[in-house]
Amino acid sequence: MSSAPITLSRSRSIAARFRAGDEFAYTLTLVCAASIFLVTCLLVYQLWIGANLSRHQFGWDFIFTSTWDPAREIYGAVPFMFGTVVTATVALFISVPIGLGAAIFLSEMALPSISDTLTFLIELLAAVPSVIYGLLGIFLLVPVLEKTVVPLLKSTLGFLPIFSGAFYGVSLFSASIVLSIMIVPFIISVSREVLLAVPVDQREAALSLGATKWETTSQVVVPYAKRGIYGSIFLALARALGETMAVTMVVGNVPKVQASLLAPGDSIASVIANQFTEATSDLYVSALIELGLVLFAITIIINGLARLLILTTGAKVAK
Amino acid sequence: MLSPRRKIVNALMLSLTGVCTVFIVGVLFIILGYLFWNGARYLSIDFFTKLPVPIGESGGGMANAIVGSGKLLLLATLIGVPFGFLGGVYLAEFGTGPFPSMVRYMTDLLNGVPSIVIGIFAYSVLVRPMHHFSTLAGGLALGVMMVPIALRTTEEFLRGVPQSLREGAMALGASKARTIATVVIPAAFKGILSGMLLDLARVAGETAPLLFTSLGNNFWSSGWDKPTAALPVMIYQYATSPYDDWHRQAWAAGFVLLALVLAVNVVARLVLARASHAA
Numbered sequence: 374m375s376s377a378p379i380t381l382s383r384s385r386s387i388a389a390r391f392r393a394g395d396e397f398a399y400t401l402t403l404v405c406a407a408s409i410f411l412v413t414c415l416l417v418y419q420l421w422i423g424a425n426l427s428r429h430q431f432g433w434d435f436i437f438t439s440t441w442d443p444a445r446e447i448y449g450a451v452p453f454m455f456g457t458v459v460t461a462t463v464a465l466f467i468s469v470p471i472g473l474g475a476a477i478f479l480s481e482m483a484l485p486s487i488s489d490t491l492t493f494l495i496e497l498l499a500a501v502p503s504v505i506y507g508l509l510g511i512f513l514l515v516p517v518l519e520k521t522v523v524p525l526l527k528s529t530l531g532f533l534p535i536f537s538g539a540f541y542g543v544s545l546f547s548a549s550i551v552l553s554i555m556i557v558p559f560i561i562s563v564s565r566e567v568l569l570a571v572p573v574d575q576r577e578a579a580l581s582l583g584a585t586k587w588e589t590t591s592q593v594v595v596p597y598a599k600r601g602i603y604g605s606i607f608l609a610l611a612r613a614l615g616e617t618m619a620v621t622m623v624v625g626n627v628p629k630v631q632a633s634l635l636a637p638g639d640s641i642a643s644v645i646a647n648q649f650t651e652a653t654s655d656l657y658v659s660a661l662i663e664l665g666l667v668l669f670a671i672t673i674i675i676n677g678l679a680r681l682l683i684l685t686t687g688a689k690v691a692k
Numbered sequence: 693m694l695s696p697r698r699k700i701v702n703a704l705m706l707s708l709t710g711v712c713t714v715f716i717v718g719v720l721f722i723i724l725g726y727l728f729w730n731g732a733r734y735l736s737i738d739f740f741t742k743l744p745v746p747i748g749e750s751g752g753g754m755a756n757a758i759v760g761s762g763k764l765l766l767l768a769t770l771i772g773v774p775f776g777f778l779g780g781v782y783l784a785e786f787g788t789g790p791f792p793s794m795v796r797y798m799t800d801l802l803n804g805v806p807s808i809v810i811g812i813f814a815y816s817v818l819v820r821p822m823h824h825f826s827t828l829a830g831g832l833a834l835g836v837m838m839v840p841i842a843l844r845t846t847e848e849f850l851r852g853v854p855q856s857l858r859e860g861a862m863a864l865g866a867s868k869a870r871t872i873a874t875v876v877i878p879a880a881f882k883g884i885l886s887g888m889l890l891d892l893a894r895v896a897g898e899t900a901p902l903l904f905t906s907l908g909n910n911f912w913s914s915g916w917d918k919p920t921a922a923l924p925v926m927i928y929q930y931a932t933s934p935y936d937d938w939h940r941q942a943w944a945a946g947f948v949l950l951a952l953v954l955a956v957n958v959v960a961r962l963v964l965a966r967a968s969h970a971a
Contacts, residue, residue: 398869402782405775409798412836419816474712491717498720500957502897504924508931508946513726554719585702615806617900622932642808649904665812669805676804
């Protein structure tokens with residue numbers, strides 16, 4: 374259909390055909406859409422090439438070595454992978470129950486107008502730049518943790534290895550808390566959407582069988598939306614894994630693997646942010662780029678899983 | 693009959709969900725309140741008009757960082773909006789076969805790439821070949837980050853335009869390109885514009901991709917190929933410094949940045965909500 378005017382205008386001048394413009398518009402927009410491919414491929418290529426030196430020097434040992442010593446030119450990713458995974462996991466432990474609770478309230482309990490207003494406010498939380506979270510982490514959260522939360526934790530759960538040792542304010546724990554606040558809006562807004570998409574007759578059927586509101590929610594509505602909720606959690610996880618600024622400002626930037634959450638640590642994104650401009654040797658820069666490659670691979674996998682889960686729920690709900 | 697236990701569990705769990713909601717909204721208000729209270733205390737006219745002062749002197753401002761952020765965002769818009777917008781037009785109006793869904797998949801993938809990795813990308817393609825940090829590299833990093841959302845928003849709003857409008861224009865003899873340019877895009881314009889503004893607000897607060905692209909600068913940037921200061925980077929550097937004067941400046945900068953980002957978000961989201969009600 375789009376080619377019809379073109380064939381008719383064959384006898385017209387080039388300028389006239391250009392003005393009709395269908396072919397031109399098609400090509401132009403196609404090129405722009407295809408540029409996404411170009412950029413993504415170029416991105417992977419640059420990471421791969423940039424990491425060349427380090428890949429050849431260390432091979433697979435890179436992700437199994439727990440020493441990071443620029444002075445001796447020994448680079449291993451373990452302390453950073455550890456910090457990234459630990460902070461993201463602890464953040465999920467905090468934000469999933471709270472986020473899910475809030476999502477249930479917003480979809481099942483609150484009046485639609487109140488629910489919409491609260492969701493609007495909560496989504497604003499997601500718009501706050503991460504450097505602002507870092508700023509608040511340093512000056513608001515860390516002092517509160519030092520004065521009240523950590524002494525309380527140590528006096529009650531201090532016998533656990535994860536809460537042992539001295540606390541200097543900056544730590545894996547502080548980073549986890551900041552992350553949990555940053556990712557909770559994603560969990561709430563996506564989970565609320567999938568809960569709202571659960572058909573009303575599912576709820577009515579359960580209620581008519583004598584289930585209470587809570588039983589209906591926990592045994593019918595939530596299981597129905599399960600995959601979508603997992604999807605929201607994976608999305609939040611991907612974001613937590615890649616988060617840079619807020620983490621680097623409160624995590625302590627110590628490349629060590631330590632059992633205690635109260636000890637300072639580091640994460641992949643954070644070490645890149647911190648050391649990239651200071652990296653003096655080519656191998657140093659290359660090792661940091663390889664860390665970027667590792668981070669890229671991790672987030673791609675997690676994101677892919679999340680989209681798959683949300684897509685399959687969407688299809689199920691639409692039927 | 694409902695056993696007392698079931699009644700209690702019901703009431704308890706349902707109120708817990710309410711507590712979760714109140715908690716999150718409470719956190720939001722604490723964050724906003726604390727930041728605005730601190731920021732407003734340390735904000736002055738100097739902040740907008742003066743350059744940063746050396747360590748030890750008090751006063752000074754971040755005029756260069758405000759202008760720097762503006763330049764970076766201008767570059768980001770020039771890169772991100774045309775590619776995202778036209779790519780979105782392709783997906784909504786021309787896309788057939790398996791190619792569009794591959795583009796969509798790639799877009800989501802790119803959107804999920806951590807911002808620090810985008811920073812490495814801009815470093816590799818611009819900073820390393822040019823041998824110095826530049827405003828251009830920072831703008832490229834932010835621009836690449838804008839493309840995925842610009843593309844998907846454009847597609848979404850163009851799809852919302854009723855098919856009958858397209859058919860009407862074509863029945864009057866307009867070519868497809870003309871139909872899109874004069875009928876379809878104007879009908880979706882408000883939504884697309886709001887989406888782009890949200891996109892811009894998102895990258896306005898990005899710090900990580902600027903750290904080793906536009907770097908930072910204590911003075912006015914002397915050109916597009918030179919390093920420049922930017923508000924988010926200044927917040928990071930000042931907040932992590934040991935000086936009280938700098939901390940105060942960081943609060944003021946945080947206040948300005950957050951006020952801008954939230955203002956754009958509120959306005960754009962209200963416009964979007966109205967647009968989707970009308971549709």
